[in-house]
Amino acid sequence: MTTTHTLLRFTALLLSGLLFSATGFTQESSPATDRLEKMNPFTVSALYAAVEIKFTLSGKNLFEPLADPVAFAEISAVVLRDPDDIPDVAVGDKLLRIDGVELKGLTIPQIAELLNNARANDVPTWEIGQLLSTKTIKFDGDWLTPLPGLKR
Amino acid sequence: MHIQLSAHRIYNLSALCLLLGATVLAGCSSTDTPTPQARRITEYQSDYEQMSPATKAGVARGFISRADDFKAAYIALGKPDVITTSADGHITTWTYHAFLPPQTEAVKKQAPKNVRGYNRMSSPLNDSFEAWRHNVSMHEHELSGDANLAGPNPRPYDPRTAVSNVAPKSANQSWADYARYVHERRFIQDPKVTKVLDMEQEDLYQKALTESPIADPSTVRLDVIFIENRISDAIIDESHSAFSSIP
Numbered sequence: 001m002t003t004t005h006t007l008l009r010f011t012a013l014l015l016s017g018l019l020f021s022a023t024g025f026t027q028e029s030s031p032a033t034d035r036l037e038k039m040n041p042f043t044v045s046a047l048y049a050a051v052e053i054k055f056t057l058s059g060k061n062l063f064e065p066l067a068d069p070v071a072f073a074e075i076s077a078v079v080l081r082d083p084d085d086i087p088d089v090a091v092g093d094k095l096l097r098i099d100g101v102e103l104k105g106l107t108i109p110q111i112a113e114l115l116n117n118a119r120a121n122d123v124p125t126w127e128i129g130q131l132l133s134t135k136t137i138k139f140d141g142d143w144l145t146p147l148p149g150l151k152r
Numbered sequence: 153m154h155i156q157l158s159a160h161r162i163y164n165l166s167a168l169c170l171l172l173g174a175t176v177l178a179g180c181s182s183t184d185t186p187t188p189q190a191r192r193i194t195e196y197q198s199d200y201e202q203m204s205p206a207t208k209a210g211v212a213r214g215f216i217s218r219a220d221d222f223k224a225a226y227i228a229l230g231k232p233d234v235i236t237t238s239a240d241g242h243i244t245t246w247t248y249h250a251f252l253p254p255q256t257e258a259v260k261k262q263a264p265k266n267v268r269g270y271n272r273m274s275s276p277l278n279d280s281f282e283a284w285r286h287n288v289s290m291h292e293h294e295l296s297g298d299a300n301l302a303g304p305n306p307r308p309y310d311p312r313t314a315v316s317n318v319a320p321k322s323a324n325q326s327w328a329d330y331a332r333y334v335h336e337r338r339f340i341q342d343p344k345v346t347k348v349l350d351m352e353q354e355d356l357y358q359k360a361l362t363e364s365p366i367a368d369p370s371t372v373r374l375d376v377i378f379i380e381n382r383i384s385d386a387i388i389d390e391s392h393s394a395f396s397s398i399p
Binding site: 052053054055056057058059062063065066068108143145146147148 | 222223226231232234235236237238239240241244381
């Protein structure tokens with residue numbers, strides 16, 4: 001009798017233990033699943049800051065801005081996608097080259113084509129001019145005002 | 153007789169030459185130097201001919217209006233110092249760093265004393281420039297300081313009673329920054345805080361006197377903004393629209 005009673009208590013304890021442990025597993029795995037659902041690592045927006053680029057034109061074709069060669073391109077705004085992320089670009093930086101091709105002298109549609117090709121091959125390489133130095137970065141953030149013919 | 157005739161002919165010929173010479177000289181002296189606008193009209197004669205009569209009259213005098221196109225702006229104002237455009241090419245800005253506002257002869261003779269007098273002038277662009285140059289407000293107050301403007305119920309600006317109790321704008325300070333200072337100065341009631349603001353502005357002003365070149369007061373910075381190839385606005389000294397309405 002006593003043996004049976006002990007066995008029953010042990011079985012009940014085992015079952016309840018299993019139940020609690022199963023509940024514990026589900027409770028632990030649930031937030032991780034949520035986090036994975038919220039964060040999509042395959043979108044560019046999750047990785048890069050978005051930028052606004054302003055072009056200064058050479059004035060050689062005064063009445064057609066899209067056919068006027070660019071003198072330089074400047075980052076006029078940066079929108080952070082992640083508060084903890086420190087982007088490699090800042091307002092006032094000059095965008096000098098994309099994948100080694102100099103932007104000076106190109107028209108805006110030509111730059112659009114250049115960026116489109118660079119995106120098709122890989123993450124574009126930007127040469128950024130700052131006040132006293134230049135640096136090369138891999139950057140494919142959204143353009144807040146997209147170039148003609150591009151979606152972002 | 154033959155000799156006398158020849159002498160008479162020579163006399164007549166000399167007189168004719170003198171007359172022709174005088175006519176040529178008179179013609180030269182009466183020919184005015186063409187205005188920059190006239191030169192640019194000659195450059196784009198066919199485009200100019202296609203403009204509306206009102207636009208023609210305006211650009212020939214150096215005035216622009218909203219919805220004018222690139223060529224009208226070029227004829228009126230000339231080539232800009234800097235051209236910037238958005239990435240899609242839809243918004244373009246022509247910047248003139250030291251733009252001399254156009255003046256008609258009538259405007260030159262008038263020394264505007266208050267904004268009401270501007271109603272006689274024809275162009276809002278010119279009105280706005282003139283108001284700015286004479287430091288007369290088009291919005292019933294001015295930025296250079298007036299004790300009447302302090303507090304929550306400022307009285308309209310009256311140049312006869314104006315007291316400059318606000319630190320002046322420094323040469324290298326944008327009008328937007330200076331307006332921010334004046335705005336804060338005007339609505340903050342705590343004298344300690346306003347004193348600090350005034351000291352900061354005064355320091356900026358004194359520093360600019362020694363470090364920055366003094367800009368020609370008769371010129372302004374003008375940013376002409378085009379949207380889809382048409383003038384949308386023109387901003388004077390990064391501060392206010394040249395097309396703003398006159399009260």
